[in-house]
Amino acid sequence: MENRVVDPNNSEExxxxxxxxxxxxxxxxxSYARNSSYQGGVIDVAKPIIEEEISxxxxxxxxxxxxxxxxxxxxxxxxxxxxxxIVTEAIKRKFETDGQTSQIPDFQVFxxxxxxxxxxxxxxxxxxxxxxxxxxxxxSFHGCVLPKASVHFAYSSxxxxxxxxxxxxxxDKTSPAWNKGKIxxxxxRKEVLEAYSNQYGKDVEAFLNSRxxxxxxxxxxxxxVPAVPAFWNPDxxxxxxxxxxxxxxxxxDLAEKCAPxxxxxxxxxxxxxxxxxxxxxxxxxREIHTLKLQITMSFC
Ligand SMILES: C[S@@+](CC[C@H](N)C(=O)[O-])C[C@H]1O[C@@H](n2cnc3c(N)ncnc32)[C@H](O)[C@@H]1O
Numbered sequence: 527m528e529n530r531v532v533d534p535n536n537s538e539e540x541x542x543x544x545x546x547x548x549x550x551x552x553x554x555x556x557s558y559a560r561n562s563s564y565q566g567g568v569i570d571v572a573k574p575i576i577e578e579e580i581s582x583x584x585x586x587x588x589x590x591x592x593x594x595x596x597x598x599x600x601x602x603x604x605x606x607x608x609x610x611x612i613v614t615e616a617i618k619r620k621f622e623t624d625g626q627t628s629q630i631p632d633f634q635v636f637x638x639x640x641x642x643x644x645x646x647x648x649x650x651x652x653x654x655x656x657x658x659x660x661x662x663x664x665x666s667f668h669g670c671v672l673p674k675a676s677v678h679f680a681y682s683s684x685x686x687x688x689x690x691x692x693x694x695x696x697x698d699k700t701s702p703a704w705n706k707g708k709i710x711x712x713x714x715r716k717e718v719l720e721a722y723s724n725q726y727g728k729d730v731e732a733f734l735n736s737r738x739x740x741x742x743x744x745x746x747x748x749x750x751v752p753a754v755p756a757f758w759n760p761d762x763x764x765x766x767x768x769x770x771x772x773x774x775x776x777x778x779d780l781a782e783k784c785a786p787x788x789x790x791x792x793x794x795x796x797x798x799x800x801x802x803x804x805x806x807x808x809x810x811x812r813e814i815h816t817l818k819l820q821i822t823m824s825f826c
Contacts, residue, residue, distance in 0.1 A: 682749050
């Protein structure tokens with residue numbers, strides 16, 4: 527195996543060094559900024575829903591001196607800026623239409639991602655014309671990253687399928703859940719699926735518990751979650767399983783050539799799973815609206 531010094535300017539390498547995988551930084555041809563139009567499309571689809579929910583549910587009679595918004599898992603910012611523009615403009619409009627123009631607060635946006643994320647690219651590409659003050663918040667969203675009861679609007683898009691770790695059983699050759707070194711679980715045994723599902727359950731619970739602490743009473747949360755339908759049958763529903771299989775086997779070959787291989791994977795889950803968790807503690811008693819698109823959004 528090649529033994530070389532990690533390049534500190536390469537966010538991917540820096541991330542691996544820290545045991546954290548992040549999106550490719552910078553603005554180059556392989557960067558997340560240049561390869562995330564799909565995720566950008568999710569925000570376009572969600573825009574009218576976010577605007578409507580803010581208009582219907584935000585109580586502007588509460589007087590805010592600073593209105594705090596947090597984007598959990600913002601990456602290098604390109605899609606996040608579009609989302610924060612939609613959110614801040616919708617809130618400002620709500621103050622205006624409710625006759626509270628003189629009360630429009632300052633907006634502060636907390637951009638959160640893992641510490642190894644390329645925050646330099648995010649800060650250097652902030653839109654010059656924006657309605658908010660920008661703050662970077664490094665750290666895992668599976669724990670609290672902001673003070674208790676400090677956030678008025680929590681937002682997260684295309685992030686909740688990231689697991690905090692690969693379930694140990696799927697990499698353990700002696701376990702019935704061993705995934706044979708594969709990087710995905712399409713067509714895998716039910717034990718593999720259960721291992722990913724359990725990990726997802728723990729992670730999403732940790733995410734929701736942390737946001738429940740950070741949100742103010744009456745705060746709003748928008749989650750844009752890529753999801754599979756509850757009736758999804760992985761053996762028949764998607765034709766791209768074959769492509770994933772081919773891609774997975776190429777990556778495994780590559781990994782064997784240059785580094786010890788580990789299995790990785792993210793979990794796509796049924797929307798019902800997320801809804802169930804939003805009905806549990808500490809969310810019990812809060813009004814929750816789940817809207818289905820190709821993505822799922824939850825407003826709490
Ligand atoms: C697919 S990108 C989505 C980025 C952006 N929200 C968008 O819509 O384009 C997922 C992001 O979630 C971040 N992420 C994953 N797990 C995280 C965690 N535990 N804490 C903070 N950020 C995390 C990744 O680093 C990555 O930037």
